[in-house]
Every structure is written in C-alpha cells, then in structure tokens.
Amino acid sequence: MRKPTIRDVAKEAGVGVGTVSRVLNNSQQVSTETREKVLAAIAKLGFRPNRIAQRLSRGTRVQNIGVILPFITSPSFVERLRGVQMALSEDDNEYELILYNVSSPERYQAQLATIAQQRLVEGLLVISLDVSQEHREMLTQAGIAFVGVRGLGSNSWPCVGPDNVAGGKLATEYLLSLGHTRIAYVGDDFPDEYSFPTSQDRFTGYASALEEHGIEVNLDYVRLGRYGRDEAKRLTAELLELADPPTAIFAMSDVQALGCISAIREAGLRVPEDVSVIGFDDIEISYYVGLTTVRQHLVESGRLGMRYLLQLLREDGGDVPRLPPLEVIERQTTAPPPG
C-alpha cells in the first residue's frame, strides 16, 4: 500500500489535481465547498505532500552541506562546530547545514554509507572522525566533496587540524623546562572508540620529548582510560598513590585535565605547588578555571575546514589551509616542581 499522492486525493474528492494543489497552497481561487471536499479527502487518505516533488516542480534550488561529528558531548567538538558556523555565515549563505551526529561508533560507518547513497549534500565536513579508504571512495563516487577537521596523520585526504605528535611534545617540553622529570600522561585508550589516534599521537610526542631529555618512559606514569573527567580523576588518584608519584601531569585533553586537578585537590595536594597539570585543546572552560594548556585553535580549525570545503565546491581547488602553530597557554596550574 503505497503513500497516497495528489492524484489519489483528486480522485477521492472527485476533482482535478490542479484543484487539490490549489487547496494545498491556500489559493483564493477555490470555492469553500470544493475546498471542504478536498480537505476531507486529504484527511481520509492521510495524504501528506511530498516535499521533494514540491521542490522539484517549484524549481527551488537549495544546496546542502553536511557536517558529521561525534555526539555533541565534548566541548572541543562544540568549538569546532562554532567555527563551522562562522565560516558558513561569512559566506554567501547559499548552503543549508545538515548536522549528522554519530551517537555510536558502530553506526558511524553506516551513516557515511547512507550519506553517500542519499546524495543529499554537496559536501561533507568530518569533525574529529576518521574516514576509511572504502568510505572515501563511496563519497567520491557519489560526487560528494569532503574535508576533515581533526588531527593530522598519515593523511591521504585533506584535513585541517593540529599535529598531535608535535603538540604532545610541546606540552611535555614545557613541563620539562619548568624542571619536572616525573611527568605522567593521562589519556584515552588507544585506539579510541572511533579508531582515531589522537591519544596515541599525543603520547608519541610525550614519549619523544622525554627521550630527547634522556628520560625513560615510566609505564607507571602512563594511565589510559575512557575519555571523560571522572575517568581521568580515577586514573590520577592511582598516580598519586604511587610510591614515587609524578610532580606533573600532561592530560591529553582539557576535560581530562580538570579531572586530574580535582583528584589532586581531593588528595589534599595543591595545584600547581605540589603537582602541575597541563591540558590540551584550550577550550573555553580552561580560560575560566585558569588551566595551563596547549592551544590548538579549535574554532579556527572548524572555520578553515568549512571554508576550504566551500572552496572545493566552487572547484577552486587550492591548498589545504593550515592552522596557526600550536602554543602553550600559561595559566595557573603549572609551576616548577616542589623543593
């Protein structure tokens, strides 16, 4: 039993399709009596106009751009999204933004396939997610341009984002420069749920900075877990119970850094006098709470990513834009080690 069309309604009401259309569009040119008949038929059949057909015949030309991102749960995604919005509103506004949110890793692949198949969007911005070779091909086949906003890696596709290895190194070097030697790393499990190696990359940078200073990586100081404040807090509590606890912690994200700080305070220690903490991201909260962190220009990455995508859609091509360099933002959670 297929959905009723305007012709079914016309037949049911005993009128022509034109009349039904006029009723639907509130034309004045319909007698009250006929209108009633048509409305009755519509109600009876449960008819709902097909928007696609409406738009085709009206000639409305709307272009869509898709943005896909993990469930809006982490502040860093939100900031990137904010940048995306900026780029879009700076533009001519000829595109509508369709937001796809990935609520579970399992569904992500299927969503990409659906996006390619539906061809609803002209372009897709992929925020903080990876796209497999297979899905890249699907998108290309469907004629959908795509750009990533995420950490750089061995990218075989255009991405705007930070070099996480360099960032991890930068954070660790900053702690080393303050005189710390017992430096812990708190991060996500590798590889994380979306099989995206952020934590791993930042750890690599951490390890290489230590190594360059002749410090061996102490696996007791490396604590990995699920992303989130509470898990980071738990991991930090474990660190503080070590016989030889770290004097500084590099948390792979600001959210996790906040968990670290909270654990340190609950253990009766002070930040930064007893333990220093540096985060990564520079989300808005960090400014409020005075967290020292590595600024990765989140808003700007969303903005540049979208801008580049728009450029691709206009077939201007051009180089992938680059973010300003990563920088350590010194606030109040880092200091030289005690003693």
Next chain:
Amino acid sequence: MRKPTIRDVAKEAGVGVGTVSRVLNNSQQVSTETREKVLAAIAKLGFRPNRIAQRLSRGTRVQNIGVILPFITSPSFVERLRGVQMALSEDDNEYELILYNVSSPERYQAQLATIAQQRLVEGLLVISLDVSQEHREMLTQAGIAFVGVRGLGSNSWPCVGPDNVAGGKLATEYLLSLGHTRIAYVGDDFPDEYSFPTSQDRFTGYASALEEHGIEVNLDYVRLGRYGRDEAKRLTAELLELADPPTAIFAMSDVQALGCISAIREAGLRVPEDVSVIGFDDIEISYYVGLTTVRQHLVESGRLGMRYLLQLLREDGGDVPRLPPLEVIERQTTAPPPG
C-alpha cells in the same frame, strides 16, 4: 541562460538521456568510448545533476527537521542542542537535522520567512528565540509544525522551558534564606537583542521575592548590560564600589556569574565569604567551578522539545511536556553574609 540538464548533455554528446544517466551512476553498461564522450559533454556544459530531481525519481524519502538557534556562542544553547540530538537519536532516525543559526537579530526574521517559503523541513524547533504572530502564521500556512525551547511566557504557542519569573524568585529567596538583604541583580538589558524577555522575567522574580520580604528594590543594585562574562565583570566592579555594596549577587546566567566572581576576586574579596554569587542555568562549567546556581534542566528541555515536535509530526498531539521543577544547586559560591 538556464542550467544545463541531462537532456542538454545528451544532445551535446549525441547520445540518449539514459546513457548519460548511466555514466553519472557509474553503470558498467557503457562502453568506454561513449563514456568519454558523455564526460566531455558534462565538462563542457558544466553540468551538475540536480539533487532534488535525483531524489524524486529515486523515490528517496528523507524528512528534515529544522532547529534554529542563536549563534552557538552561549553554553546554554549548546546544552539544549545536545538534548535535541538525544531526542533525535532515541527516535527512529527518519529525520535529518538541519541547523539554522541566527548570526544577527536582523536576519532572524528573514530566515524564518525563508524557512516557511522553502518548505524544506517538516517541523521547526526554535531554541531560545521568539516567533512573532506573523511568522507563526507563515509557518502554519506552510504546514510546518514548530515548538519552542525557551522560557515560558504569555505563550500562545507551545514551548518547553523554565518559568523564568519563578526561577528568579527561587534564586533570590535562596539568598534571602541565607540571611542576605543587600542583594544585587546582574543581567541582560531588557529587552535583549532577540527581543526575548529572559532577563526581564528573572528580574521580575527577583523583585517580587524582595518585596515579599519587605525589601525595596534598590536600583543601584540592579545592573544591566550586554550578555557576556566581561560585561558582567564590569558591572560587578561598579557594584563593589558602591558606598554600601551588596553582600550577594544574583546573576541571570551562569556565564555572567563567572564574570561576577572574577570581579569580586580582583577586588581582593572572597567568594563566598565576603560576597555570595548565585547564577542561573546550571551549565556544565558551573559544575567544574563549583558555582551555586538554579538548575533549569537545559539538556532535558532540548530533549523534551524535540520529542514533542516529533509527536506533533506524527499527529499524536498531546499536551506540551513540562520540565522537572527548577531547583537551587548549592555549591561553593554562596554562604551567609559576613558578620
């Protein structure tokens, strides 16, 4: 000069429309030679397939739901949006989410008109914005259901949100119950840029609580300005310079409350020992910084709003859902007045 269609391409390439379509869809059933000819014609004419027509003929049935909200700048919008996403992903997922963001108040009205005219969406969720009588009629005419997620008021249309007057009263009563009598109010100008009376309503609650306790509203204690942390900080600095400064501040939003706290600390005073601060919203940051506030269930409001909209689209009707009651969340920024 209208855009080239598939028929133009077919003519140009000297083939049938079916063949062009096959090339577009990477069918195996086309000889290399023909494919080349078609591709050349496509390139020459600058042909781009019309997605609308594709979808109509393919029979793809995608429904869209629109969400319109002020530029993603305030955390409270983001939390509401998060709730929206939750509702949508709990559902059958038959809808795509189109995000409209209002970057300037002037453009807002025009955007609503465009939305009504385009008829791209089946329903519209309006977050933290007002919809005039005129625009409500336009939406209704276009057959677009809409629901608001914003403070209740003299609503002639369905909205899910807090009672701001009651909330303002609740916050003020809490401060009164601690023993404060010199209580200031820091909020947005009325009416604000989007002509939405949040600040006014919360102030009304504030005034009525004071009145019920026999305290006259002291206009020196009422400071209004642009929304934002820095402005609130400035206003608070002014308050602290009064001959008889307040011992407690009710900030109309958590973001503003953070500005208040920062001003108090910069003035060499302690929170809450010298001055208490209560906010409004209970955004995520408030948890991290230990801000006492009025919880208005932001995430839940987005969720319920979207859920109700989906229900309307299924024509189940039903009552507008109600949020759990507002509640004061006591944290570390409020205490009895000094002395």
Next chain:
DNA sequence: GATGGTCATGGAACCGGTTCCATGACCGCC
C-alpha cells in the same frame, strides 16, 4: 438575446532526473 467579464475547475505539460523495455549490432555455433 448576444456579448463580455469573472470565476472555479480540469487536466496537460513540465520540473530533471532514473529505470525499464525495445532495438539492433555483433558474435559464436549448429
């Protein structure tokens, strides 16, 4: 009673793709 205007109405043509069916070329095999 003929003329002309207004108005509600039916229905064909159209929007721009996809898909299915008929056609004819070409090949291999009996």
Next chain:
DNA sequence: GGCGGTCATGGAACCGGTTCCATGACCATC
C-alpha cells in the same frame, strides 16, 4: 545461413508535485 545470446543504447514512462491554459457556468450589461 539461420538462430539464440550478450551487450550498448535510445527513449518513453515515471516520480509527485505546480502552473498555465482552455473550458464552461454564471451573471451583468447593452
């Protein structure tokens, strides 16, 4: 040489609306 099969191809029909044009009813006017 006739037959059946495969394969590339053209083009009509279709998706489900909107719009325009022709039609005929009805009324007022001369």
